Amino acid sequence: MISYIIRRSLMAIPLLLGITIISFFIIKAAPGGPTALLIDPKMKPEDKIALEEKYGLNDPIHVQYGKWLGQMAKGDFGTSLIRRGVPVSEMIMNRLPNTLLLMGVSTLFAILIAVPLGIISSMRPYSKLDYTVTVGSFLGVATPSFWLGLMMIMFFGVKLGWFPTGGVATLNAPFSIMDRIHHLIMPAFVLATADMAALTRYTRSSMLDVLHQDYIRTAKSKGFKEGKVVLKHGLRNGLIPIITIFGLMLPSFIGGAAITETVFTWPGIGRLFIESAFTRDYPVIMALTVISAIFVVIGNLLADILYAIFDPRIEY
Numbered sequence: 001m002i003s004y005i006i007r008r009s010l011m012a013i014p015l016l017l018g019i020t021i022i023s024f025f026i027i028k029a030a031p032g033g034p035t036a037l038l039i040d041p042k043m044k045p046e047d048k049i050a051l052e053e054k055y056g057l058n059d060p061i062h063v064q065y066g067k068w069l070g071q072m073a074k075g076d077f078g079t080s081l082i083r084r085g086v087p088v089s090e091m092i093m094n095r096l097p098n099t100l101l102l103m104g105v106s107t108l109f110a111i112l113i114a115v116p117l118g119i120i121s122s123m124r125p126y127s128k129l130d131y132t133v134t135v136g137s138f139l140g141v142a143t144p145s146f147w148l149g150l151m152m153i154m155f156f157g158v159k160l161g162w163f164p165t166g167g168v169a170t171l172n173a174p175f176s177i178m179d180r181i182h183h184l185i186m187p188a189f190v191l192a193t194a195d196m197a198a199l200t201r202y203t204r205s206s207m208l209d210v211l212h213q214d215y216i217r218t219a220k221s222k223g224f225k226e227g228k229v230v231l232k233h234g235l236r237n238g239l240i241p242i243i244t245i246f247g248l249m250l251p252s253f254i255g256g257a258a259i260t261e262t263v264f265t266w267p268g269i270g271r272l273f274i275e276s277a278f279t280r281d282y283p284v285i286m287a288l289t290v291i292s293a294i295f296v297v298i299g300n301l302l303a304d305i306l307y308a309i310f311d312p313r314i315e316y
Contacts, residue, residue: 008304012297019293020072020286024065027282068286077287082279088287092269096291098168099257099268103250105184106192110249114196115242118203122211123230133200140197149190149263156186166265187264191257195249202245203238210238239310247303250295 059067071078077088121133157165163186164170170179210216211234219229257270265271269288276284 005301005305008301015297016290016293020069020290021065023286023289024068025061027285028061072290078283080281080284082281088283091272091284092287092291095267095269095272098266099261099270102184102188102191102257102261102266102268105188107249109188109192110196110199114199115203118200119207119230119235121200121204122207125208133204137197137200140193143193145190145194145259146263148193149187149260152186152190168267187260187266191260199242199245203242206238206241207234210234236310240307243303243306243310247299250299250302
């Protein structure tokens, strides 16, 4: 297992390198350029050239990429073009804990709600409960996260006043875990909704297939309780497809966080990505692209490791 993890980690290096090349050249091909918001229309041509030279933007594109890649290999993502002098790594580290917290709670929401619903639905196929869960799952997948977030803010935040409408904590208030949880519930639920709905459907489908296997019928015929048969024998074998979806959920939370964090004014890297895209802060965009790619690699590697843990027949 250890050698497999090392091999997979080494294989991720050319993958990440390819992602950086494609992302860098696509961003450079975008119209406008990174200095478009920095240059005064009345600026003299020589001042404009000096500004581009300061940021290395007058170098050939392959030279710019080489310099950026060399800095990134040292953990230096450069400085922000908009917030002049502020290191990109500092901006990301200030917001990354908030996004990780939001992703962690959203993952718990998705697993703790979706897996039991999928199992119960598979145990009572084509019943009223099953149809209700199915309709709810389709609605969850089809509902845009920004619309759901706005509706929750209007109803639970403004009308009922149960939850705060945005932010990570109450302003000018001492640190409180309960206050953080209070601010976290709505954005975490919105972020988890689509993956929760998809995970419910996959769990139901996987468990429904397993529960019709001969060894399940044999266990039931021997007098074992249905709950014990499902959880001890069925769930373990039905987890493989579910683990695959779980591995894909982690990187999807990054993309979903960009919308959710913007709606709830949550100070995370998803919102930072949106802000940087609008202001053409290219060093920040590139850094966040690399981080997103790393989450994709970690999610797939984690899924492969969980395969071997839950299914001893799988060997690496």
